[in-house]
Amino acid sequence: ALGFARRGAGGVVVITDRAMSRERLPIPTPLAVGAVHTALTNAGRRGRIDVAAEMSDVLDVHGAAMALATGATAVHPWLAIELAAEIAGSRGAEELDPSETVGRLITAFEAGFRKTLARIGISAVASYVGAALFEAVELAPDVVARCFPAAPSWPGTVTLEVIARRQLLRLETARTLAEAGSGPREARLPDPGLARYRADGERHLYAPPVVRVLQRRVSDEASDERDAEAAVGMLAPDPEPAVVRDQLRLRRPRGSRPVRLAEVEPVEAIARRFVASAMSVGALSPEAHRAVTIGMQRAGGSANTGEGGEDPAWYAPGPDGERLDARIKQVASGRFGVTTAYLARADQLEIKIAQGSKPGEGGQLPGRKATAYIAALRRAQPGQSLISPPPHHDIYSIEDLAQLIADLRAVAPRARVGVKLVASRGVGTIAAGVAKAGADYIHLAGHAGGTGASPLSSIKHAGVPWELGLAETHQVLLRNGLRHRVAIRTDGGLRSGRDVVVAALLGAEEFGFGTALLVAIGCDMARQCHLDTCPTGVATQREDLRAKFTGSPDQVERLVRSIAAEVRLVLAELGARSVGEVIGEARRYLRPVAGSSLSLDAVVGSPRWPAGEARRASPAAAAAVVSREPASALEHRVVAEVAEFGPGSAGVFAITTADRSFGAELSGALARGEIRGPIRLGLGGAAGQSLGAFLADGIELRLTGQANDYVGKGMSGGVLVVRPEPDVPEPHRQAVAGNTCLYGATGGRLHLVGRAGMRFAVRNSGAEAVVEGIGAHGCEYMTGGIVVVLGPVGPNFGAGMTGGRAYLYAPEGLGADVFHAGAVTTATLAEAVRERSDGALLVADLVRLLDAHRAAGSALSSPPTGCRSATCGWSSRPSPGASIRAPLRNLLATSSQPTGGGSTASL
Structure with missing residues (x-):
């Protein structure tokens, strides 16, 4: 060349x-x-x-x-x-x-x-x-x-x-x-077993013999200690390595001896470090999701909702007071199912930046799995593929991540807030930024996995093993003096006590299990998760297949306890008495095997973690290392006053940009029943970021002044009004709010008497809003609710919009690049009224919102209300969907949506 x-x-x-x-x-x-x-x-x-x-x-x-x-x-x-x-x-x-x-x-x-x-x-x-x-x-x-x-x-x-x-x-x-x-070519070409198990093909970690061992461990006659001893040999490193940990040999430090099993911490203490990895209801059947959740938490660990939300009916305790919902609530870029009630109940809140089985992509639920029930939980449309955007639209920097952490901590002050990352070269640097942003823990996911909603190409070709990313993360945090501030959790193919101990030696304090738990409740590794044809009812929404599900929480509990018992055996053999004792001690207990295909000296070469016994004993202790000030001192005071004096209205409080996430703490307290509504507050000044974040029903905030980014983010109820000071000239031309307002909102009503920035109402799935001009990317991936824009509209409006309605009124005209090609179609309001069976509802909703906007102080809301012709500048923009909205009328906050069409945008 x-x-x-x-x-x-x-x-x-x-x-x-x-x-x-x-x-x-x-x-x-x-x-x-x-x-x-x-x-x-x-x-x-x-x-x-x-x-x-x-x-x-x-x-x-x-x-x-x-x-x-x-x-x-x-x-x-x-x-x-x-x-x-x-x-x-x-x-x-x-x-x-x-x-x-x-x-x-x-x-x-x-x-x-x-x-x-x-x-x-x-x-x-x-x-x-x-x-x-x-x-x-x-x-x-x-x-x-x-x-x-x-x-x-x-x-x-x-x-x-x-x-x-x-x-x-x-x-x-x-x-x-x-x-x-x-002979036929099909008879002569062997299947190499790349996508499914073949006895003479590529090795699979969940080959049938391993599946049988795991399922035997959860049988009715299983014993923690006996089956752990049997599994130690079955799940030991293979002579032909398949994962990085197979190239690492456990050894006792020179001069040490094994300890008696009775001296090692009990199964219950070890199981508290275990979590069920994030697997959404939707990817899994509701029955499988509940079995995993209840079983893991009975064993003493914590379960993760995944990014699909939860059924609010699960919030009621069981007959014996048992908690039925997951302790860990995940917040992903699609914000599916994220409501104030959902967040306020959490023991832990996890911000999902990436997923091990498909890093760089958002969650993907095939349309065939989006049944009416699943779509209702996610505030979306049945039959519509649900793909979370790759980025969080409120995170474009570490500072933005710190703001979201502050938002979540405000709505759930007692919850640990973590961030999920994926193993890759350089993840340690990202983890250092996450620690500085104030996270309580970092979840480091490996490339394995893909339970229920991941495409095969991503499962096979994206991400790297957790062993590599975990070692880098632990060591970078140590070198930067940040390791004590944040706990580290890992997952990605863990299935044995030895795996857990290796992860601990490389720096992990908590350990996630996904596929192993599904195998315990009956998964036979058919590898049809994405097709909605799971033959055992674990990863399907089809009722006929769900009827075949035979799993139970008891099976998950037995597996978790068995793995914890195996951890005890490995620790005793190493001469250690607790998991905390060996965290980050790879240099003492691990050695690369001879002939390794990877250079692992750096992986096992971490310096000792100089943490005290209390910090090593409890990952949650990391949350107490750094003092956490309230996001808004003003709101913290207001919450105390409402708790003491009860609901009602207050005069105008002076607010500054130092008051961030105002409304989130009130909303969380209201959702938990710590205070009572209704609460109406007047505010004056310049509010900080996330005004009205996760606002709950029963709260009304009215600000005279302006607000920063993220106004109304995630609001699920209430009323939020922002209007400029009375002496501002041409208020409809002034910006009163920043970017990414109403992101992920599920309910409530927002009035902006002025303009907002870019990414307005992205992923809105139930809130109503009136605004007097917006920037680019408005109503992107909107699945419900109503948005009225009384002014200029930036380009790329309605990209991926599959539900809800948007009314646009732009007397100065709309640019040719306003609408995203193919996402929605246009019609004048007069045409929509004439051609649609719900035409009267279209007008009634518009008049109602414009009347409320006029009451909020706007001077722009009068002319359009009487418009009945195609020349007035209003038009309607429906996209495909037809009858799929009808089942959601009584399930979602977007009950005003028409039954005869998909998303509509009225101009």
């Missing part, structure tokens, strides 16, 4: 493996493309030469993405195209010709790659070419330096010679099959 580049001014270098043979082994695409791209770049010639990859191993979206990321300008997956052409006319494709099957393949490649770009945050393919946005694991340093020096890496011992031997083995296997004789 270099010789070609030096001979001419430019051109195309084609890298192909069509001429492969035993003497000419095919080089894997990433290595071949990466080497050429690096050589041309180092020679200063890459800008003049295009690199095209014509390779047989580009068989899916990941393969194509890797070719581009390592430097290819174009990709020709010739073998995939030939295979697609052969499928034409075969079973399942009888009506398709080769051009159609190939066309569908290319379309799938393009769609999948666009998703990859979106996950990274890139808009143009050119920005992805050669960007090395991947991590190299196990490759020898000289290979990384030669092929992709810009990529972050976890160095190992896999050299080009090792890769060549693997390629030769594949070639010989193919040759043997080709010489085996005639």
Whole structure:
């Protein structure tokens, strides 16, 4: 390639493996493309030469993405195209010709790659070419330096010679099959077991023998101690390592001896460190979700809701007073099911930044799983795929994260607030920022998992093992003097007491279990979670399949206690008496096995954590290390006064930008029954961020002045009014609130007598609002509620909008780029009234909200109320959905939505 580049001014270098043979082994695409791209770049010639990859191993979206990321300008997956052409006319494709099957393949490649770009945050393919946005694991340093020096890496011992031997083995296997004789191709090509278990294929951690062992441990005659002893041998490291911890050997420190089992802390103390990993109701069936939640919490641990919310009926205690809802409430970017009542009940609140099985993506629930019940819990539409946005729209910096932590701490002062991250190179730096932002714990997820709602490509090709990210996180926090301020939790394929002890040695204080718990309640690893066809009723919403569910909380409790008993056995053998004693002690108790494919000296080389016994004994003790001041001293005082004197109205309180999250503490106290409503407060001045965050029904806040970002974030009830001072000229042209107002709101009403910034009402799913102008990205991914805009509207309005209504009135006109193409369609209000069966309701709701806005102090709300023609500037914008809204009328706060259409935006 270099010789070609030096001979001419430019051109195309084609890298192909069509001429492969035993003497000419095919080089894997990433290595071949990466080497050429690096050589041309180092020679200063890459800008003049295009690199095209014509390779047989580009068989899916990941393969194509890797070719581009390592430097290819174009990709020709010739073998995939030939295979697609052969499928034409075969079973399942009888009506398709080769051009159609190939066309569908290319379309799938393009769609999948666009998703990859979106996950990274890139808009143009050119920005992805050669960007090395991947991590190299196990490759020898000289290979990384030669092929992709810009990529972050976890160095190992896999050299080009090792890769060549693997390629030769594949070639010989193919040759043997080709010489085996005639017969259908399907009969001759073996399944390598990449996606499902095959006895002669790739090793799976949850192979049938392991599933049987785990399920035997939860049988009625199971014994904590007996089954733990049996499992120690069954779940020991395999001679052929499959995970990083298989390459680590436990050892007793020199001079120490085993201790008697009676000297080790009890099962109950160990189980308190366990959590059920976040698996939403929706991804799991309600029955499976409740079995996991109740069983884990009976054992002494804590369960996590996942990002789908909870059924409020679960908040009532069981017959014997047992808590039936999860102690850990998750807050994800889609804010599904996040209400004030949900937050106020939490013992722990977890901000999900990323998920181990699909880092860079939000949660994904297939439309077939979004039944009327699940959609009601999430304030969405039945049958609609529910995909959380990759970013939290109120988090664009560590300071923004600190604000959300403050918001959550205000609404639930006694809850621990944590942040969930995913293992990757550099996660330690992010964790340091999270600790400085005030989190009480960091949940570090590994790449394993994917229970119920993750696409296969993400499960297989995103993230790195928790062992690597955990060690980096613990060590970076130690070096920065932050380790004592924050607890560390990890999950991602944990299934044994040995796994728990290894995680503790690498720095974890708490431990999450996901798939293992589902196996305990009957999961048979059919790997059909995303298809809604789970044969055991664990990960499906189909009633016929849910009827087959036989799991129980007792099975989860038995497994948790059995794993805790196994932890005791391992600790006793190491000569340790508690989990706390070994946290972060990898240097003393762990050693890489000989011949490891990863360089693990740095992983086990952490200095000792100089924490006291009390801090080691309780992860929750981290919350007391740093004093936490109320987000608003003013509101803290008001809550005390309301608790003492009861509900009512108050005069005008002077508020400043130092008063953040005002309304959240009142709302949380009201939801818990600590104070009574109604409460009406007047405010004057400039409010800090998150005014009215998570506002509850029964509270009314009226501010004269202006507010910062996040006004009405997550509000689930009440009334919030912001209007400028009386002497402000042309108040309808003034900004009275910042960005990301009404984000994730589920109820209540907001009046802004003036304009707001960008991302107004993103993920609104039930609140009503009137505002006099907004910036870009308004009503993005809105699934319910009503928004009225009496002024300018920024571009990209209504992107992903699937529910609710928006009325837009812009006398100065709307730009051509206002509406997101394909998201919604337009009609004038007069047309909507004439053509829709609920036309009268459209007008009645608009008049009601404009009357309330006039009462809030606006001068803009009069002209449109009498408008009945297509010339007045109002129009309606419905998008597909039809009858799916009817079942939600009595379930959601958006009862004013029409039954005959999907989301509507009226102009």
